[in-house]
Amino acid sequence: MNRKRAGLALTASLAMVLTALAQPAQAEELVATRAADRAGVALAQSPDESFQRSATTAGAAGLFYSSYQRTYRGLEVVGGDAVIVTDGQGRVHDRVTADTARINVDTRPTLSAAAAKDIALKQLSVVDKATERLVVLAGERPALAYKVVLTGWASEQVPSVLHVFVDAKTGAVLDSWDEVKAGTGNSFYNGNPVTIDTQQSGSTFSTIDPTRSGVRCGRSSNQQVFTGPDDNWGNGSGTDLETACVDALYGAQKQWDMLRTWLGRNGINGNGGGFPAYVGLSAVNAFWNGSAASFGRSQDGQRQVVPMDVVAHEFGHGIFQFTPGGSGGGGNEKGGLNESTGDIFGALTEHFANNPNDPPDYQVGEEVNLVGNGAIRFMYQPSLRNHPNCYSSSIPNTPVHAAACPQNHWFYLLAEGSNPGGGKPTSPTCNNSTVVGIGIQKAGQIFYNGLLRKTTTWTHARARVATLQSAKALFPGSCTEFNATKAAWAAVSVPAQAGEPACP
Secondary structure (H helix, E strand, O other): OOEEEEEOOOOOOHHHHHHHHHHHHHHHHHHHHHHHHHHHHOOOOOOOOOEEEEEEEOOOOOOEEEEEEEEEEEEEEEOEEEEEEEEEEOOOEEEEOOOOOOOOOOOOOOHHHHHHHHHHHHHEEEEEEEEEEEEEEOOOEEEEEEEEEEEOOOOOOEEEEEEEEEEEOOOEEEEHHHHHHHEOOOOOOOOOOOOOEEEEEOOOEEOOOOOOOEEEEEEOOOOEEEEEEOOOOOOOOOOOOHHHHHHHHHHHHHHHHHHHHEEEEEEEEOOOOOOEEEEEEOOOOEOOOOOOOOOEEEEOOOEEOOHHHHHHHHHHHHHOOOOOOOOOOOOOHHHHHHHHHHHHHHHHHHHOOOOOOOOOOEEEEEEEEOOOOOOOOOOOHHHOOOOOOOOOOHHHHHOOHHOHHHHHHHHHHHEEOOOOOOOOOOOOOOOOOOOOOOHHHHHHHHHHHHHHOOOOOOOHHHHHHHHHHHHHOOOOOOHHHHHHHHHHHHHHOOOOOOOOOOOO
8 A cells, every 4th residue: 555645835925924814813812812811801701700812713704712711709600601702803702601599609629639629539439540620510519529530440441531520629520521532332444545645764664644733643552653674564364453543644634634724723733733542452442532632443353443433533632622712621511522523523524534335424434334333323324323313401410432422413404404415315305394404514614603602501402592593603605504503403402592693
């Protein structure tokens, strides 16, 4: 298999031109962030509160999304974040705050940090490391709490980075969430040969991407990348780990390019950064742990779990983590929306790559056949796997991989419609309506720019409002995209919300 090494040296004159072109964008971002900071002052509900800007992401339509972290008497407020949407002219378009009651808590703990850690340790089977600090946990009843982070193992094959919030007055466990987002459960998947970007140092080549910062692939056992005397990798076998790295890099690089070309995002973290992939887990699983994606094998041991949509799914958790509101908290409903985000980015990446060896579709993991039963999820009709097609009040208590399905269904309806034709599957609607799709690229733009309005308290209702705001901002001269977004949410039983926008 032939491999391409990427990376062209810029001439000095070209670099100067690119720098000059970048300056207007930098100036607009500066104006936008200054306007957001001025608007952020008004977010505080009392003199004890303050908001600090943590990041700014450039979106489409000239909008900038600045996320803010709240503090109360100097303590971090978990679940008290906010997003302010501004433009390059300094206009404020929106303020989105996480759902929380007014904070008025005594910041003097009666429980010791050591006692809180002991309580938290009972929440995880094996703990290798534990840290704790005092925070304010926002919500319906804000409370002083110890945030205890446990690094260890939920089971023999499933790692865990568990965040446990222990009431600093009573010792009750108030909330918990895990950074590790597990999947259910020559190139082998993408054709022979394929081109991937690898690195050369002297006479040695390695499975490190030289142009996409942080992207690399290595063995799970030692986290070391593959190296060799030539730029030829793998043997095309489903059990060969070097081949698995070819597929993992191919998927990660296609996703990166899709994010840049279709969505205007710079890398997985939005700031030009990516993350490693590790292959060779003995588990029938794949997972994201907050800083890397790890991939195991199919149940029959014949394939590594690295088809394009699974790779993009796991790094999709990284995108969810590195958009406002992060990935923590919010319970199973937010967890389901996180899983759905992975599925949506998997579908977007497949469609962008348009590789005939793994034709674009809206099935999740169909190529790996993880447990010998075909696709893990069907976005166009989740009930084919006994998952819910429609949103209901039970979704917040539904396991996250099933809770992903109403938003998956919404995305298919928005992109393709209920009866798209052309060999694409029909999709039943929960209100017996007919939905006309707008195409996957537009649907992806609406979804992603809605994600840039995310806060800690992310729900289907909030996602509906955010994507309607996104559609209106992205397509100001048209109501077609807005109306399709609205119709798709209604078709999966997410009802209209107070204060949502209208078009025109």
